Amino acid sequence: MMREIKRQRLEAKGWKIGSTKEFLGLSDQEAEYIELKLKLAEGLRAKRRQRRLGQTEVAKLVRSSQSRVAKMEAADQSVSIDLLIRSLLALGTSNPELGRIITRSHHPAGPR
Amino acid sequence: MMREIKRQRLEAKGWKIGSTKEFLGLSDQEAEYIELKLKLAEGLRAKRRQRRLGQTEVAKLVRSSQSRVAKMEAADQSVSIDLLIRSLLALGTSNPELGRIITRSHHPAGPR
């Protein structure tokens, strides 16, 4: 139970050394789902920085709030892939770009 | 108001001659979002048929119900991209495949 919470914390934040799956006891689908979410989250952050926007500004574009944008970029359990995609689109992500983001192999973060 | 209902009916089903956008009064993002949903919906149906499954069987795999699967394939407004993606993953869709589905240009249905 505590374990469940920790698991979500971890998986949501991308704190995994190797790939998400074998670190935690996840099914393939769950793992794929989370990795996808992580990719979208990173994609969003990248896109935002590329456009030199703050989370607050993105929030306006997306008609959401700064806190939710932060959660999106953190791939929080409380955000859906739906919202991530809508946000990416709102930032002007093209379809091919979206495809690339989703297809990309996922590299664990890196600052800046 | 009636108009809104009709609009949703239409957009949800993919009954558009050209592209979704100029037929209805949609913003670019809305249009892109809907087209994406349509692609995923078609992708799901394709995948299901490829695997020779009925909606009821897919429902089991996804832990949902036949009616919801039908709605997914119809790209109903009540289904999220989230659920579509989770279902595709449950049917064993690989990441590259997912990328292809999303990237594909969308061709309006065709029976069988």
Add this chain to the structure above:
DNA sequence: GAAGTATATGTCAAAAATGACATATTGTCA
């Protein structure tokens, strides 16, 4: 290190999505 700005985290009421069920429609084949 204070002041200012950006991002992160926690919480919650409202809104949207979900599974389930009933039922209607469509498709198939004898």
Add this chain to the structure above:
DNA sequence: TGACAATATGTCATTTTTGACATATACTTC
């Protein structure tokens, strides 16, 4: 045609997601 299977549509109680707000933590620049 009729009978049977598959898919579609409508509705609803429950669950999940959402925007918003408060507040905490992290970054900058002085």
